[in-house]
Amino acid sequence: MSLFNFGKRKQPEAPPPQPSSSSPRDHHYAFAHVVFRTIALENPLACLSTLASERSQEFLQFAYDATCETCQEHGKPDFSVNELEVHLGRAGKYPCAVIQMPPPVDVTEAYFVALVALLDTTEETPTELDNVEARYFTLEKGMSFDDSEQTVLCEWSDSTHSNYGSGPEPTVPAFIQQIMSFIDR
Numbered sequence: 001m002s003l004f005n006f007g008k009r010k011q012p013e014a015p016p017p018q019p020s021s022s023s024p025r026d027h028h029y030a031f032a033h034v035v036f037r038t039i040a041l042e043n044p045l046a047c048l049s050t051l052a053s054e055r056s057q058e059f060l061q062f063a064y065d066a067t068c069e070t071c072q073e074h075g076k077p078d079f080s081v082n083e084l085e086v087h088l089g090r091a092g093k094y095p096c097a098v099i100q101m102p103p104p105v106d107v108t109e110a111y112f113v114a115l116v117a118l119l120d121t122t123e124e125t126p127t128e129l130d131n132v133e134a135r136y137f138t139l140e141k142g143m144s145f146d147d148s149e150q151t152v153l154c155e156w157s158d159s160t161h162s163n164y165g166s167g168p169e170p171t172v173p174a175f176i177q178q179i180m181s182f183i184d185r
Contacts, residue, residue, distance in 0.1 A: 002069075005172075010031050017181040019161050023106055024104075024105075024106045024107065024108045024109045025077075025078060025105060025106065025109065026071045026074040026076075027068065027071050027074065027077035027078070027079070028077070028079065028101065028102065028104070028109050028110070029104075029108060029109060029110075030067050030070055030071050031064065032099075032109070032110035033100055033108075033110070033138065033156065034067075034070065035063055035066050035067045035070055035101065036063050036067075036113060037113070037136050037156050039063055039066075040059060040115040040134070040136055041115075041134055041136055041153070041157070041158060041160075044115060044117045044132055044134035045100070045117055045119070045132050047059075047097070047115060048088075048095055048096075048097050048115065048117055051086050051088065051097045052088050052097070055160050056086055057081075060081050060084050060086070060099075061081050063123065064077075064080075064081040064084070067086065083101075083102040084099055084100065084101065084102075084125050085099070085100040086098070086099055086100075087099075087100060087172045089176065090176075091114070091116045091176050091179050091180050091183060092180045092183060092184070093120045094116050094117060094118055094119060094120065094121075094177065094183065095112055095116070095117050095119065095121060096113070096115065096117075096133075096179075097115050098112050098113070098114045098172050098175065098176065099112065099113045099114075100112055100172065101113070103142065104141035105141075105168040106141065106174055107140075107141055107142060107143050108140055108141070109140065109141050110138045110139060110141075110172040111139045111140070111141065111151065111175075112138070112139045112170070112172065113136065113137065113138050114135075114136070114137045114138075114139075114175065114176070114179055115134060115135075115136055116133050116134060116135045116136075116137070117133075117134050118132065118133040118135065118183075119132050120133060120144065128141045135155060135179075135182075135183060136155065136156045136157070137153065137154065137155050137156075137175075137179050137182075138154045138155075138156065139151050139152070139153055139154075139167050139168070139170060139175045140152045140153075140167070142152055142166075142167075142177055150166055150167070151166065151167035151168060151169070151170055152164075152165065152166065152167050153166075153167035153168070153175075153178055153179075153182075155182065164182065
């Protein structure tokens with residue numbers, strides 16, 4: 001799929017079933033954990049450059065529409081694409097985009113998602129840019145054993161999910177700071 005041709009895309013997989021103790025909103029969960037992740041990891045540099053361009057809102061609308069299509073049997077979403085906010089920056093030496101989601105309501109819903117391209121822009125630009133590796137993180141609403149709210153830092157790849165446990169306060173700087181501790185491992 002070319003991110004610059006939003007009309008053609010492979011269909012994202014349906015969201016996996018959620019544990020019965022949790023009932024995240026389908027559209028919220030699917031956007032952060034399935035649809036945007038699929039798009040972002042397919043071509044991380046194109047994703048980052050589009051988010052940094054004047055087409056950023058159009059690109060988010062494309063991902064939002066794909067989410068609505070994926071979750072069509074669950075009714076209409078309870079948030080709009082206008083509630084998504086893009087924060088561009090760096091996670092250490094790597095370019096990074098953080099998407100701020102509408103505030104999470106239930107466990108496993110994300111405060112933020114982050115795409116980090118493992119391309120050190122402080123060094124000479126590599127000649128091979130088609131297969132740049134990337135990392136995809138979520139900061140999710142969690143619950144502790146005493147039922148107090150907490151955040152949970154997670155990472156997703158094409159096929160795996162890693163839960164790193166308690167996350168930072170739900171702010172963009174704190175999220176990026178904690179991500180940096182996992183990137184160079």
